[in-house]
Amino acid sequence: MKNDLVVERLCRLPADFYSGSKSMVQLVAESGINTNPAALAVASILTYLTNHSELIEQWLRWSENKRVTSGWYFMRQSGKYVVGFRPNGDILNIAEPELACAEFVVREVKAMMAIHHVGKLHS
Amino acid sequence: MPRTAARPQSLRTRWIPIPRRGSRSFGRKNAYRGSRGRRITASRSIRRQVLIASGEIRLSSTMTRRMPVLAQSQDSASSPQAAGPADYQIDTPITVSAQSTAPTSFNAWSAFLNGFTFSNPSPTNYRGPYNYGVFLPPLGGVARASTLAAGNGSGVTVLGSYPDYVNLAEQLGANYFNVPMEQWAQMTADEQWAANQAFIDSAVARGDSFVFSNEFAVAGSFYQRELLYLELIGVALGAN
Numbered sequence: 563m564k565n566d567l568v569v570e571r572l573c574r575l576p577a578d579f580y581s582g583s584k585s586m587v588q589l590v591a592e593s594g595i596n597t598n599p600a601a602l603a604v605a606s607i608l609t610y611l612t613n614h615s616e617l618i619e620q621w622l623r624w625s626e627n628k629r630v631t632s633g634w635y636f637m638r639q640s641g642k643y644v645v646g647f648r649p650n651g652d653i654l655n656i657a658e659p660e661l662a663c664a665e666f667v668v669r670e671v672k673a674m675m676a677i678h679h680v681g682k683l684h685s
Numbered sequence: 686m687p688r689t690a691a692r693p694q695s696l697r698t699r700w701i702p703i704p705r706r707g708s709r710s711f712g713r714k715n716a717y718r719g720s721r722g723r724r725i726t727a728s729r730s731i732r733r734q735v736l737i738a739s740g741e742i743r744l745s746s747t748m749t750r751r752m753p754v755l756a757q758s759q760d761s762a763s764s765p766q767a768a769g770p771a772d773y774q775i776d777t778p779i780t781v782s783a784q785s786t787a788p789t790s791f792n793a794w795s796a797f798l799n800g801f802t803f804s805n806p807s808p809t810n811y812r813g814p815y816n817y818g819v820f821l822p823p824l825g826g827v828a829r830a831s832t833l834a835a836g837n838g839s840g841v842t843v844l845g846s847y848p849d850y851v852n853l854a855e856q857l858g859a860n861y862f863n864v865p866m867e868q869w870a871q872m873t874a875d876e877q878w879a880a881n882q883a884f885i886d887s888a889v890a891r892g893d894s895f896v897f898s899n900e901f902a903v904a905g906s907f908y909q910r911e912l913l914y915l916e917l918i919g920v921a922l923g924a925n
Contacts, residue, residue, distance in 0.1 A: 579873075579874055580874050582873075582874075583873050583874075583875065584873060585870060585871045585872055585873050585876075586870045586871075587870045587871045588871075622903075623903065623905065623906055625847060626846035626847055626903065626906055626907075626908065627846075627847065627877070627906060627907040627908075628847035628848075628866075628869065629847065629862045629863060629864050629869060629877070629880075629881060629907070630847070630851075630863060630864055630865065630866045630869050631851055631863045631865075632866060633847075633866045633869075635847055635848045637846070637848075646848075648847075648848040648851065648852075673866070673870075674870055677866070677867050677870050677871070
């Protein structure tokens with residue numbers, strides 16, 4: 563699968579999630595990232611998000627809708643964007659929404675891939 | 686008020702003026718400072734929808750309000766997210782109190798306890814990993830169900846956006862909805878909401894007070910759906 567298509571699918575994960583009936587892990591597994599791991603880079607995600615900034619809201623929504631005690635988050639705060647890991651993880655304060663979102667997407671997708679990987683090991 | 690006189694007590698609403706976005710008194714955060722949360726606003730159209738929807742369900746329990754309902758229509762131009770009229774605007778913390786008997790049979794509650802894969806749940810094979818922000822021993826069956834239903838005994842449940850609601854709940858020692866990330870990421874959007882809804886049902890059934898961690902609920906977010914759901918089941922939203 564071409565890199566660009568994988569990047570597009572990754573960036574559209576929350577949009578596909580809320581409009582469909584698949585889990586996030588399932589969507590990540592179907593994105594083609596396993597055969598194209600190079601697609602998961604801040605630079606390529608950033609390029610796509612810069613041209614499709616409407617997707618940033620979807621990622622903000624995915625993050626705020628989480629009901630977990632531990633995991634990455636992406637939020638607006640005092641005019642900036644914050645990407646962090648709860649509890650006690652790194653916190654990035656970034657002014658540009660596209661860059662902040664790209665940083666979040668990379669981290670979140672990696673977390674999903676790890677969940678998928680562990681799930682496969684157990685099945 | 687003639688417009689609301691015919692409504693059941695639990696759904697009666699008083700509309701009050703509140704500061705607009707941009708005015709001096711708007712957005713003053715009083716969360717965590719011990720001062721009084723003051724206002725909640727919802728678009729009039731959404732509120733109407735909620736009330737209409739409420740009229741269509743049979744309330745199986747009696748809700749007793751401790752707080753007056755404070756609500757105000759909000760024009761979409763002043764909506765903080767500029768995302769249409771469906772935004773709530775809230776100063777925190779606002780508490781909502783409900784005294785009720787449990788809504789006893791909800792499919793979502795069953796899903797909440799059993800996870801979403803059992804077609805024939807049995808009392809002995811509950812595997813619901815969802816808890817209330819407290820460590821739950823690996824109980825099974827009825828014991829686990831009753832532990833989940835009991836909450837952590839604080840009598841307070843925090844709702845809001847991630848991660849703020851978790852942070853606030855841990856500060857307060859309150860109940861909060863919590864699914865392991867491994868499970869959350871493997872649920873569909875509908876399953877996530879069903880579990881969330883069942884959690885709210887159990888909190889209402891316990892008679893918990895609700896505290897909200899965030900000033901705004903974005904249209905379409907789970908947080909907004911939580912607020913609408915509370916109204917739908919007859920829990921009055923009010924300022925502390």
